[in-house]
Each structure stands twice: as C-alpha cells, then as structure tokens.
Amino acid sequence: KRYYDLIGTLEVMKQVFRESVVDGFELQLQPEWDSENPPLTDTQFADWTKTPKYTIEEIRVLLEEQKLSILSVHSSRDIGSYLCSNQERNYEKGKSLIYEALFLANSLGAKVCVFHLWDTWKTRFDIHKLKKDFLNIAAQFAEIKASVENIPTHLEGVTPLSLVKLFDYVTLDIRWASLYNELNLFEPIISKVVNV
Structure with missing residues (x-):
C-alpha cells in the first residue's frame, strides 16, 4: 500500500x-489528503492528483468505524512549511492544521499529537511567534500532549x-538526534519526551 492510501492503511492496521x-x-495525517x-514537502504532485481527499471529520468517522486504538496522531508534515511561509494565508493554514490535528487526536482518544513545527530548510523564522501561536491552539486541548519533534533545522545558531x-x-x-550528535543531550529533558 502507498503511504497516502488511507483505506489501504486502515486495512493493514486492522x-x-x-x-x-x-x-x-500512531495515525499520520498526510498532506496528500488535503483538497x-x-x-x-513532496515533489510527487501526481500522488496528490490521484489521492482521495478527506476532511478531518471524514477521517474521524472512518477511524471510529474501524474501532482502532489510536494512541497518537502525527500532524501533517506540511505544518512547518506553512508556519514559516512569508504569506499570511499560509501561516493561517498552518494554524488551522494544528487545530485539526489536535481536534482529531482528542476525538479519537489519543493522548499525544506530534508536530513538525518549522520548515527544515528555512534559515530565518520567528520561533517565539510559532511557540506562542502553537501553545495558544494547544491550550484548547489541554488533555492532549502537543509534542514538537526534533526535526532538522537550518536556522542559524x-x-x-x-x-x-x-x-x-x-x-x-x-535518527535526527543521532545525525546531529544530540541523542545523549536529551537526557536532561527526558521528562518532556512523550513520544519516540
């Protein structure tokens, strides 16, 4: 099955x-499902053109019908690209995707929702603005651990x-922690780690 084939993925999960x-x-929300x-973050535009599209509500219904235990939701990998865009419309789309992922996690009873919060290739972005907006949205779902993944960065320093x-x-x-030679450096913040 292709990674973006939701129905096929559900069959394998069952x-x-x-x-x-x-x-x-862990359910990974794929940007290929976005209508x-x-x-x-994908160069395979053809995959998007031939992939069925789903709303968050449709995904929720499909998963509830299957009665699968979803422990965590991994938000769309595109969120960081939207949030680091210079266009306000894209920034708002990123915030909307954060909300949708947390909404789905909450609806499915997941305890953790994972985020790629920045564009790995951007050399400039305001991490404090991202953090503020992220935490404001996450506060609406206090029972969900909104978790930020240690993805690569080109932000200087x-x-x-x-x-x-x-x-x-x-x-x-x-993998990323090892690539950056940071795996052992996570020990002081191990109490913050909610997903591996």
Missing part, C-alpha cells in the same frame, strides 16, 4: 491489530534540540 499484540497505532493544496526544549512536550526522533 490486520496488524488482529494478529499481533500492539496496543494501538485545498498539494503537499508542500540553533539545533533541533535547542528548539524542541522550548516546548512542554517533545517527540524524540532518534
């Missing part, structure tokens, strides 16, 4: 749930760790 001892799943815009430790909850991507 099979895995039946045949293994997993407690549940408004093609993915910003910082590393993924120095950015994520500004937030209350962190998703530790071991």
Whole structure:
C-alpha cells in the first residue's frame, strides 16, 4: 500500500491489530489528503492528483468505524512549511492544521499529537511567534500532549534540540538526534519526551 492510501492503511492496521499484540497505532495525517493544496514537502504532485481527499471529520468517522486504538496522531508534515511561509494565508493554514490535528487526536482518544513545527530548510523564522501561536491552539486541548519533534533545522545558531526544549512536550526522533550528535543531550529533558 502507498503511504497516502488511507483505506489501504486502515486495512493493514486492522490486520496488524488482529494478529499481533500492539496496543494501538500512531495515525499520520498526510498532506496528500488535503483538497485545498498539494503537499508542500513532496515533489510527487501526481500522488496528490490521484489521492482521495478527506476532511478531518471524514477521517474521524472512518477511524471510529474501524474501532482502532489510536494512541497518537502525527500532524501533517506540511505544518512547518506553512508556519514559516512569508504569506499570511499560509501561516493561517498552518494554524488551522494544528487545530485539526489536535481536534482529531482528542476525538479519537489519543493522548499525544506530534508536530513538525518549522520548515527544515528555512534559515530565518520567528520561533517565539510559532511557540506562542502553537501553545495558544494547544491550550484548547489541554488533555492532549502537543509534542514538537526534533526535526532538522537550518536556522542559524540553533539545533533541533535547542528548539524542541522550548516546548512542554517533545517527540524524540532518534535518527535526527543521532545525525546531529544530540541523542545523549536529551537526557536532561527526558521528562518532556512523550513520544519516540
């Protein structure tokens, strides 16, 4: 199955749930499902043109019908690209995607929602503005741990760790932490890590 094939993914999830001892799943929201815009972080425009589109409500209904345990929701990988855009319309789209992911996590009973909060290629963005807006939206879903992942950055003078430790909850991507030689540096903030 292709990663953006929601129906196929649900079939695989049901099979895995039946045949293994997993407690549940992380659902990754794919930008290919967005009917408004093609993915910003993908060069495969053809995938977007042929992929069925879903609203957050349609995704919620599909998942509830399957009765699958969703432990965490991974928001669209495009959020950081929207939030680091110079266009206000894109910034607002990024905030809307944050809200939708948290809404879905809350609706499905997930405890964690993961975010790629910045554009990995941008050399300039206002992390404090991103943090303020992110936390304002997350406050509407206090029971969900809105977790920021240590994705790469080209922002001068910082590393993924120095950015994520500004937030209350962190998703530790071991691959990125190792690439930046930061894995052992997560120890002082291990209490913030809610997802690996």
